[in-house]
Amino acid sequence: MPSLAPASRVADLVLPALAGDGPAYARLAEALRRTIVDGRLPQGVRLPSERDLTGPVGLSRTTVTRAYAELRTQGYLATRRGSGSVVQVPRVPGGRVDHLLTPAALDEGALDLTITAPGAPAGIADAYARAAEDLGAYLCGTGYYPSGLPVLRQRIADRFTTRGLATTPDQVLVTPGALAAVAIALRALIQRRDRVLVETPTYPNAIATLEGAGARIVPHPIDHVDHDWEVDALARTVQQSGVRAAYLIPDFHNPTGALMSSAQRGEVGRLLRRHGVVPVIDESPAELALEGQHMPEPLGAHVPTAVTAGSASKSFWGGLRVGWLRVPRSRMEEMAASRLRLDLGVPVLEQLVLVHLLDRADDILLEHRARLRERRDILLLALRAQLPDWQVRVPAGGMSLWCRLPEGSSTALAAAARRYDVALAAGPNFAAGGGLDGWIRLPFVLPPEQLEQVVPRLVLAWEDVLAGRSGGGGVDASDRGGRQRRIIT
Secondary structure, eight states: OOOBOOHHHHHHHHGGGOOSSSOHHHHHHHHHHHHHHTTSSOTTOBOOOHHHHHHHHTOOHHHHHHHHHHHHHHTSEEEETTTEEEEOOOOOTTOSSOTTTSOTTOOTTOEEESOOOOOOOTTHHHHHHHHHHHGGGGTTSOOOBTTOOHHHHHHHHHHHHHHTOOOOGGGEEEESSHHHHHHHHHHHHOOTTOEEEEEESOOHHHHHHHHHTTOEEEEEEOBTTTTBTOHHHHHHHHHHHTOSEEEEOOSSOTTTOOOOOHHHHHHHHHHHHHTTOEEEEEOTTTTOBTTOOOOOOOGGGGOTTOEEEEEHHHHTOTTSOOEEEEOOGGGHHHHHHHHHTTOSBOOHHHHHHHHHHHHTHHHHHHHHHHHHHHHHHHHHHHHHHHOTTSEEOOOSBSSEEEEEOSSSOHHHHHHHHGGGTEEEOBGGGGOSSSOOTTEEEEEOOSOHHHHHHHHHHHHHHHHHHHTTOOSOOSSOGGGGGGOSOOOOO
16 A cells, blocks of 8 residues: 555645635645645655545645545546555656657656656745746846856856855856756867866766767776775876866766765866866766765866866756856856857746755755655665675765676676666766676666665566576667767766
8 A cells, every 4th residue: 555645744745835815625736736746745655535634734624625636637646446545647748758868668667777867856846936937027138148147157156156166157157957068168178089088987978978079088997896086097097198188077976976085186186287187077966965964175176277067957857957067267258159059048947947946955955865865775775685796885975876796797687677677777888988897877766666666676687697588688779889879867
């Protein structure tokens, strides 16, 4: 039976929104719908009975019953025999993930572990409503803001300054997501055949972006078990390769979850300055410290020439396509020119949404991190119990586990897992210089009821791999010959 949301908890969620005009049932239905949309009443949870909710919300049973009926009509509640009123999310025509992201032929009920992006945390719907109220002030203008709304650039600059990297709004460019920010930076910094240092493993889409820019990738393996960046080895790579730029993820590195220490940041900064290497620093996961720990200062604080990319996608929601670049003043002109070759700006509404989210970021992120921490622990507990031979270091932040297989191939595992309706991104997708077939990334972003199904299905797939029944083998279809890399978020 689905877990029950206590009436007192439901009342706490909806009472602040019950004030206002209109029929009481409609106000209650809308308040409940908003909490469902925001994820505070997750899909699959059972609402209290109409009778049990009347007292805590101070409304009649008839009113509560009518509100529930309205939610059923809208598709947000389902009545199941023996289970009562269960929260659901209405179907979206065409699905909730674009076909370019979703592996081919995923069936209903399949578990997609190729995407590291959760549903929206609480507060997103409210931010959109507030942004819509602000929009009228901008409608008399052209709507083009290639550098970003001044109010948003100020908020982003303030957050950098608070974290230890003094920034003014004129150093901020707003972009359509972090990947676009990285592409803008690389177009300005490098020419075809330039060498660029990249950690391996790393974010697959960054590899594809570098390849598309014609860069010669210089992979730097990070020890993702014990020592992470190994500054001495990094120094040798920089000295021997003559790289001009670097793409680095120091904050809850994707996919390993590693966090570069403050001491390492100082060493890496001195190394990059000494050799004139300009780093493009991807800080997309920087807000996802799952243990409440104090974060080191931004790596850009140690490298004045650094260009830093960030995004609202990991901190808030993937559907909010707003990212940014923090740029040294000496490079702003070339970055602005590169940015204008992409498009003429991010939609005004989305920028206003992010302004409201940043104003409430501390509260929203607190809940968002707690939700991710719970899901991380669900997946870790199941792996330790059912696949104890897999080596996993507990990440203190981020959204995924990076697992070393005791034997066999992650490409074969990904092929075998498809038979059990699990889609995986095999290790070679994250390899800047090839290899890593003994590793697999497991995001912990799915709802708990789906995460609980992941490891039992992986156990069956792993048994097939060990018995030689993977049925796939060879090179992962998403990376045959290093060409046509599929987007992996």
